[in-house]
Amino acid sequence: METVEKELLSLGFTDVKRADNRLVVTVPKNKLYGVARYLRHERPEKFDFLIDIVGMDFGDALGAAYHLSPSQNPSLVVTLATRTDNREQPELFSVCDLWDSALVYEREVYDFFGIRFINHPDMRRIFLRTDWKGFPLRKDYNADPAINPVPLENELIPDMERMPSITIKMGERIEEVHQVFDKDEYVVNFGPQHPAMHGVLHLRVALDGEIIKKIDPVFGYIHRGIEKMCESYTYPQILHLTDRLDYLSGTMNRHAVCLCCEKALALEVPERAHYIRTIFDELTRIASHLLGWGCMCMDMGAITAFVYGLRDREKIMDIFEETAGGRLMANYNVIGGVARDIHPNFQKKVKEFIPYMRKMLKEHHLLFSNNPIARGRMKDIGYLSKEKAISLGATGPASRASGWRNDVRKIAPYAAYAKVSFDEVVRTEGLTYDRYIIRLDEIEQSLRIIEQLVDNIPEGAHAAKTKAIIRLPEGEFFQRVENARGQFAVHITSKGDKSPYRVKFRSPSLVLVGALKATAIEAKVADLIMIGASLDYVIPCIDR
């Protein structure tokens, strides 16, 4: 961190601050691209992983914060903050030629703040309809339903396909509009209602016979504006929304927000709560991977495997139900610990589950992993290189299958992860089969973690005492956790009120759809669904 700090100071940026293990650099907007390119390409330790772009409304100005990290050293985070005073026509230079993930992140910032990115090829709205008026996350947004009435008609396809862009070539400013698809392309819609779309994702796919030529994902069908809602909710209320992001890793998402708030409040969380949270996280991870495995098998036509996955997942849901009351959404973590103490049966049930799951894992391998048809389907399909995975910002099992070590549990251990020994499962080939098998291997590692913790839960309180009304001190707080799909991050900007000023969730799923675009081109249409399932994105996490 020191070296980066020195380098940035030597480049002439005086506003370099350290905040909770991050380096926050304020950059004037015309210097942003230059410093981004320096960090991305010219340093020896390249910042090739763009974690997230957080759009901001400061009241008098609009801006964006870029969280960057080097793939070799993912625990180091540098935040570039920039702002533009022009509220009427705010514009920033795009960094999408430096990081592929910026393609979606910048669209998101445009959608909510109206900041247009110069040199971005596709400045469409990403979640809201093309005919939406205003930019909802701006503080002066008018939420009057008369301005944006509930639409009674479908969006027109030609409108959805218009990609406006601004480029500056030789000092000349060009505003253009391109179409996503040519007129004579054979475009098939997958979704928003489709049996194989795990949720309401809409993929428009151009086909040549059975071969995929172009993919255009359309998001936003279940966008609920959770980030906007957070701005009017109190912190304990926000927790309930996080379970509804990626509903399959609800516990982990909630854990992230709890950790972020605890960090801001400098709250000492009892050890017992850390242990329980870790066990819950890992159980959730197993449940999520089982469902992901089952869905992937079902997408290849093996429905029996799906039912087997759900059968085993049911055991975890029963454990959750007994202790937390909730099943899919446990609603268990609270700021300062967990909501209530564990049920007397909890340890017994968990200990019963571990050998059962090991036995079933063998059966899953027997039924599906070693099936010649399944192997033939997954072989040599959907290659994602390590460089592409990093550039796309794909994290979690999908990127570890390509050989990139980025497990937050290892690089920045939280809760009880520093106390347990487990392996970060990494494969090198980056094919569909690797992404498939890595989930089953991670289940095994999660079982190992639980095994080490379940007998050693320390006695004591299950939650720290908090004030009745929780107010976070003024500042910006950033916390990452490893959920079942990758790095889930939460960015809270507080002005010292009982509600946050701005909350941004980094969805690991959003960039995985970008990875689908990168891997499925030239594959067969039957493989599109399978590759999608191997990336295992969850739509409510994308459409926040």
Next chain:
Amino acid sequence: MFSFSIVTQWIDELLRQYLCSGAVLLVECLLVGILLLGAYAVFALILIYMERRVCAFMQCRLGPNRVGPFGIFQTVADMIKILLKELVHIDRADHLLFRLAAFFVLVASVGTFGALPFAKGLQAVDFNVGVFYLLAISSLGVVGILLAGWSSNSKYTIIGAMRSGAQLISYELSCGLSLLAIVVLSGTMQLSEIVELQADSWFIFQGHVPAVIAFFCYLIAGHAETNRGPFDLPEAESELTAGYHTEYSGIQFGFFYLAEYMNMFIVAAIAATMFLGGWMPLHIPGWEAFNHAMDYIPSAVWFLGKTFMCVFFALWVRWSFPRLRIDQLLKFEWKILMPICLINILLMAVCVAL
């Protein structure tokens, strides 16, 4: 062993006492038609129930268990439901072809069903080119599927239909070639005679290794002909929602559904007839007492027992394996299955000559 020809002849004589020969023929044709269609529907209901129970068993579930004892009336209830459902009007579809397609599929499977020897003396028509007839009429189904895909005016259905066309035409070759091996062995194409020739020992035992190879080739190719997993690409629900019958609703969809199940039955029945002796009991040369005891089991039970055993295998495969991709499917047929079938015929010819 009881022969159903006694019953049919008695009816024939009874009718002849009262009617002229032309009218007798007409009445008999009507009777046979009604009986066949009735049997067709009943078998389909049994098969759907069976599939649900078997699949539930394999997936650690219970399956239908509420309507009637063990849920046996569940399929009947579903049939009533499907009859009452609305036929959705498809915008800009070719309505004539759209309606016709379902009938093509149905007619192909009823036509095949009608020529099967169900028991001793219980066969509606006994062509001297019976095997040929079965292959010919069952391949009509692909016309229906192609029409359905084309006329629906939908991109899913057209992809499904194209896949189906490629698949059915390819696998028909293996199907025909593996049956040809048995025709070489038996020297006849007449189904009744093929069954009679298996009185001493079924063809799968008589024909040594080539017959066993032909049997397995036929099971694979036949299974592919029924469009069921792992060969269910034409209706691959994960990418094409329901493939060629995506746009169908109500009873029109019911026809496709019915035909799919009956095709499974027909493939199993042909396998039973050609390889496992049809309605012929299990006879082992030299074991007179055993053979005599086997004869007491009615021929229809033998036929249905063998058929449903083959159906069970089909279900087992269906609920265990994932789906192939189209290139893998075609590669498997043209590069593996068909060469094996061709060599197998030669092998069979050598066996017969020796």
